[in-house]
Amino acid sequence: MSKKIQLLTTFFCLTVFLGFTQTQTDSITFIPQTQLNAAQRILSGNYGSAVTVSAYAEMLYNQPEGDNGELDVQRMVLLFGYRFNDKTQFVTEVELEHVNEVFIEQAFVNYNVGNNISLRGGLMLVPMGIVNEFHEPTTFNGTERPATDNVIVPTTWRELGIGATGRFNEISLGYQVYVFNGFKSTEADGAGGISGFLKGSNGLRSGRQKGIQSTVNSPTFSTKLDYYGIPGLRVGLSGYFGKTQAADEIEDIEGANIGISMIGLDARYAYQRFTARGQFIHASLSDTDKYNALTGKDLGSALQGYYVEAAYNLLPLTKKQRLFAFTRFEKFNTHADTDGALIANKAYERTDVTTGLNYHIAPGVVVKADYQFRSNASDVDTKDMLNFGIGVWF
Template sequence: VEANMSASNTSNVSLGGYGELHYNNIEDNESIDFHRFVLFMGYEYSDDIRFFSELEVEHSLAGDGKPGEVELEQAYVEIDLNDSTSVKSGLFLVPVGILNETHEPPTFYGVERNPIEGKIIPSTWWEAGALINHKFADGVSFDFAINSGLEVPNDAGVYDFNIRSGRQKVAKANADSLAYTARLKYTAVPGLELAASVQHQTDLTQGVLNADANLYTAHAIYNTGGFGLRALYANWSIDSAEAEATGQDKQDGFFVEPSYRFTDKFGIFARYSEWDNQAGDSFDTTMEQTNVGFNYWPHEDVVFKFDLESRSGAQDGDGFNLGVGYQF
């Protein structure tokens, strides 16, 4: 396409974005980082066919020798087959957990995301493939996806079987061993969301070690009046002698997060997180983290955040975090 040919005017285009600036001060280690800057772009082809995308600049600066990167996190075509069934084809967010699909800063408490959806569920986590969504009834929906799989390091190094390092991000990804993801979601009661997902990876090492694995995760979100509660559990079970040798055949964690929103503009929260990426060993490798703090929303889509952080268990450290976030 060139200038004279008509690129779309903007009538069927949707645009949006979000971003978050973080100041972290943990054990006198002070850093400031525009962690995420995101553009959404969508297009409505017809009532039944649409495109959606999310493009992110992480850490503000991407290039040779620079700390950040540019990431395509969503880019799919969605086709409605009928009123209750639709199919996504392309690159999409894996339907697991709370934050993986909804991670705009004004939607959650805490400067940093909860550690479970990072260390156990490797959010932000996207794969390529096809996903079918079916609504059984108002507030009951089911997703099933065939998607590209993880490829965890397996070269006898320190990152072996590190789930987070296994994300190929659909960038010239090895597609030897695919994965299957299913989710059931219940939102029929106002204020309540319950969801559970299972994912089967046919081989986490993409043909090298024949390490099939299953992820089980469930979460609850409940809001009534100003009171809110979020809780999530996630568990990896990896069928591999190599993973077993280091206790990485089990990797799990959970968090609970009660909160109270006094007004539209102000709310407080506390969050306790506990996780273990070597839960299969007999050593004490459990990490613990507690955050307490507040959100201030001058507008529903703009947020200032503060929280105190205390790390314990197999890790240590105290400090605080400050953040600014927005979405549109």
């Protein structure tokens, strides 16, 4: 029996097991208009105390076709909140990745000015797409986050900044407006040359500064609008605009920085046992030809990705549990366009089809299983992937 058949057989067996196992319900809402992420739950005062503690975690098994599988505690995230008074709160998020890496994912002060506005400052999530803000394991289908939210939107994307957020419930509109430091593009390599952080295979991802002694010269602007006036539907429009950052000694060298204009459109919908979501992200990058000439990298001048997903709860609405069967189709390309002499690498034009089950077995606990059919536009073979996972959030 081939390894691919073995993988599919294992996946089918787990599907049958999940379909006949039932326990208690998951408490996380599936209504897009009222969905909160971990930080928002703390800020909303749901816990009713000055000091609040929350956490989420993911334990995964990934097996590429023909290869050995890998078991990993992919992330364990601890959230702490403190309410100084009715207007002022602090939220921080400490992430342990793969057991041996520690990061601060968020750390910001929120000051509630009035009914429609709160001011924020610190290390915060950039509001682009869905998963960058809503990445707790019980809030999305699939063992792994969508690839578009890894390669095009470099989740988890967070930077230091200040801004404002709020809602106008009379017109069903939420907003976020921030000024952040930007991606780091270049630095001196110590040998008389210049190293570049941005590249064709993963676009902007390696340029995230994550609040680690971040270089800032030209602040960037980020905004998002969320409309929730139609029952069951939530639509978001995001924008991110500015330039990258370079170290002082090379800031004025031609090609040390590039310009970034990124827009995103996303939607989530839920009706009874059916849910759907979709997302489109496009980033236009300027001066990439000069950047590539300076650093020897292969950064494209445009990044683009989208996905559409549908899911159906296989259990009756009278049951407190949820068993979602889902399929997600996504295409993403970090060489959607190139400048100068750079020829687009077809291996960077990728397609993933993911299908599987999410079984919410108890409040804040989900068991996941899926199979990913992966391909690209080149002649280079990519390996399909079998994934299992357990996610918790409390």
